[in-house]
Amino acid sequence: MTAAQPPATPAATQAPAPPRPKNEIVIYSHSNLFYWWPVWAVGLLMAALTYWENMFMVVVPGTSEPLVSITGSAKDQRIDPKTGDRKDLAVILKDREGVIVPEEFKRGAYHLPRLDPDPKKAKTSAVADLRLHVTNKGGLGVLFCVVLLLVVVITNVPLRGMWSILVIISIVTLSLIFHLLGFWETILQRLALLDVRINMGGYLFISLVLLTIWLFTLLFFDRQIYMIFTPGQFKVCTEIGSGEKVYDTMGMTVEKQRSDLFRHWILGLGSGDLIVKTSGAQAHHFDLVNVLFISKKVQQIEDMLKRRQVIETR
Secondary structure, X not given: OOOOOOOOOOOOXXXXXXXXXXXXXXXXXXXXXXXXXXXXXXXXXXXXXXXXXXXXXXXXXOOOEEEXXXXXXXXXXXXXXXXXXXXXXHHHOOOEEEEEOOHHHHHOOOOOOXXXXXXXXXXXXXXXXOOOEOOOOOHXXXXXXXXXXXXXXXXXXXXXXXHHHHHHHHHHHHHHHHHHHXXXXXXXXXXXXXXXXXXXXXXXXXXHHHHHHHHHHHHOHHHHOEEEEEOOEEEEEOOOOOOOEXXXXXXXXXXXXXXXXXXXXXXXXOOEEEEEEOOOOOOOEEEEEEEOOHHHHHXXXXXXXXXXXXXXXX
């Protein structure tokens, strides 16, 4: 008879990691830079309109002479840089308009942009093609400046509660008074003289740099200040680089503040400030400013607390 073999011991298996709670609600606090999205959005729109208009800017001295009609000698010829064909200058310049730069500008160290960047060959090199896109409408630059100034004021001057209503009432009242006194025609005539032009490169530089900073702040820095709510407790991190603190949700009160009409409703698209207060002998008060979709977040927290109360009563 053969000896009975001992039963094989089962192989040790590693315990699975605990699953992440499904009822976890994460809320982030955002900086005031979030409200600057209209600046880069309008800037990119202005850059697209400037490029689509296909107008160019030429920088000339203030002593240049604008001429309505330019004539040239029939002996003078011009070589087309693209095709190489020779054309009479008199035919090319017939009934043309232009600006003639002064002689001292041509003889000095400054020249129109050349194809050859070497300054020693500036006199012999051909003039470069126009490449500075600029709009023919000065109102686009004015609109961009107005949006920029409004965002600066809204994000730095808090207008909460009655202040927002007073500002709106004051604007409407002054508009009616100006209309009754006939001031609007004079104001619009004066504003028509305001001409602000920014080339496409200026719009793109401001907008793209601001957009990059905006995205980096929104996706990285703002995520370092947060609250995480789970059934029974919530975690808080109120400073970048600091650790989390855990508190019990028993007796916790949650309040939302959305009293700044211009910041929370117009620029924030329904954002607000979240106020959380704990109960007990050592009560704590936490403020998370500029929380996006705050109504939805508060409703989720309230539903989670109600479900916990129902479970505990059972």
